[in-house]
Amino acid sequence: MTDYDAIIIGAGHNGLICGSYLAKAGQRVLILDARDQAGGCASTREVAPGFRMSDCAQWLYQLDDAIVRDLGLEAAGLKVGARKRTVALQADGDHLSIDGDFLRGAGIGTKDQAAFQAFRKQMDVFGKLMLKLYRGRAPKLVDANWPDRLTLMKLGLGLKLMGKTNMQDLMRIVLINIYDVMNENFDHEGLKAALALDAITGTNMGPRSPNTVYTYLHRALGNQLQSKGVVQVMGGMGALGDALQKVAETHGATVRLGSTVQAIVKEGDRVCGVTLSDGTTLRAKAVISSADPTTTFRDLLGYQRLETGTARRAAQYRTRSGTAKLHLALSDLPAFSGLDTAALSQRLVIAPTMDAIESAFNPMKYAECGPKQVFDISIPSIEDSSLAPSGQHVLTALVHYLPYAPKGGWEAHRQAVLDNLIEQLEAYAPGIKGQIVASELLVPPDFEAAYGMTGGNWHHGELSIDQALMMRPFPGSTQYKTTIDGLFLCGAGAHPGGSLMGLPGRNAAKEMIKQGAFA
């Protein structure tokens, strides 16, 4: 007798979405999470009294419309802000604004404007095809069964229907780097850098690293969704977690927080449940892990309980990340040169050139904290005054790149790096230093500790071609199944990967129902 049909490890957005779909389909679902708050990386934290910030992810740009609709997330309280422009800050105060496919400022020429529109159009063609591929299980190439062959045929047809030029372009660029593609298309350094930043966010890659076109396309997928760009979640990203918890519970799933899964229980050849840190064992027909693959295979199962091939692939799975986060509580609205309040509420980017991004990447490769970083900044309290005491503000920034383990350990570097980051901001926002009420730097090991993401990688493992699509997370454990009966994956480590997208969770649920995992 099992306690549940499905136990889901992790109440992050994918775990909650997977659980909601399963519960909706009539399964008895238990969702466990070690944290006291549901949502995982969709979280809001009070960093200083009265100052609440999106603790991990700060922008929503990929949450699939189908999920919002299917689960009734808006009725459950999810409210998003207006679509953001991207404002790429330039040293001279004449900033570049990217609004949909329209560029303004920073001396952008008509040639770049026209090239950008053509580029966006082509990316839309690619994005549409990619979204189709992302909304279902990735087809296996070897050992493909009929549904997989059908998917491959549709994919081939989709490629063909793009037209010869688009198809050739996609084949040509998909494995190369964003640096070369930007240079092929544009002249304006600021534009190239602002776009390239999208390709490297959350990765262990620089603009010149192969694979960055794929990561760019992954991110640009958001343009195919209703929001058509970046938005902020009202109440902070945690409001998304709360709404997801609510829908999961409404659909009948049980969400148990503060429950740490210690191990996945295997009896004979089958996974049959989990053991909690308090010693309780819970049983289910299926255990679905939304934890990252390293945590799932190395920590919860243990390599010694896997066959060598699986252990080896899990051990080789790459999970480094160079993304850190800067949190500032500010006594007043910071004054960025050349930006009014309306512009300040947009997505602000400090990445002057692609070389500046690459130069920020270089020291990290050698586990060093470089002198200069690039920033992706949000001041959410302008659009959402509930996040800070009246008249005061919060600023959060994604910062690239900082190493997972600098020489001497993070405690030897943390304060100096934090001061340096603030100093770099000061150059664009004179006086910001004096407005700081509280400040905080979160580095990759902090994300690992707080959210259980190995390496602090928010994609739950590098999103590179060798770990993507039909190879995500690794051969043998694709299509949401693992090599072990009864154990499934529904997190960002499964196809189609990371960011607050929800498709791994949704696809996993649909696939499990289709395959009769609870029979």
Next chain:
Amino acid sequence: MITSSRDIMLLPTPFHSRVEAMCDMNDWGNWMGYTTPNAYFDVELEYFAIRSTTGVFDLSPMNKYRITGPDAEAYLNRMVTRNVSKLGINRVGYAVWCNDAGQVMDDGTIFRLGEQDFRLCSYQRADDWLAWCTLGFDVTITNESEDLAGLAVQGPTSCTILTLLGCTGLDQLKPFGIAHFTFEGAPMMVSRTGFTGDLGYEVWVAPAQAEALWDQLFEHGREYLIKPIGSYALDMARIEAGFIQAHVDFVPAEEVVRNGRTRSPFELGLEWLVDFSKPLFNGRSALLAEKAKGSRYRFAMLDIEGNKPAEHSFIMKGDKVVGTVTSAAWCPTVKSNIAYAQLEMPHGAVGDELVAEIYYQRELHWTRMLAPCRVIDGPLFNPKRRRQTPAPPF
């Protein structure tokens, strides 16, 4: 470690000076990177030394790995298909290991030297696989291949000769047992194992003692007609005795390029080595699935009419090709024409009557022969002395 005055590509074994001195044929082969003799003086006479007196085979090129540590037993149990927990100290077990797909990577012998101390003797280099297998286990793997020299001493007079060499009480050693002696003041390990299906031993010493071991062995064995044997003679003996060989009867799974060319233990007639009562071992789930679904191939031993070895023959059922021969030899002692074949299921059950398509030539004249054959239940050569303890004296 053997040193040479110049860089040579095939390495000499620790016995090379002695092997070379006795290799009248000067017929050399490449065995896993080592220079080894195919034949010393006459293949048939060497073969008969194994069966009638004693043959000595230099098996130093075998790969030897020491596996130690608190998890050594668990580590091996996860790696190989048989149950290593049942292997007592100073006992040897034949084993195969598979990849996750349940396909055989290699076969070899496991020597249990202590509670947490094993030696794995493999045909293939296995360093990388052994290293991958350590993930999650507290074990240390040491490649001892160059630290140990080995001789197979096989045949009816082998026990007597080794006793004269100083292995007192060796006749009491049971098949697959290990005994420890001192030779020239250094440790010498003797196991009652071999690749000939006869009474026989494998003797292991440090390379420094190798030449002395060879010299004394031949000195004590002269009256018992001890002879060195090359790989051709050993091959006849192993086919007669029913032993399969990597690269001949199966391709190691991780070396296979083409889909479907690997073989599972079931497909090699080694189901007796697969212990499903173990909760986990590499290939377990795939092998369980194969067991439920049925195998693609069956390994069969064929007794073929006539005396023409059925090397590389097609095996037919009616006019349909149902398989091919991997090893074949005329076996002089049992006076039978034996072949191993990989047959498509459901062919190859014991007693099945098939036909081997044999091609042979005499003076550039090729002849095609359709020789009737029958699937037999295990090797025809299986002498009592192979199992007797005490080993019969001579």
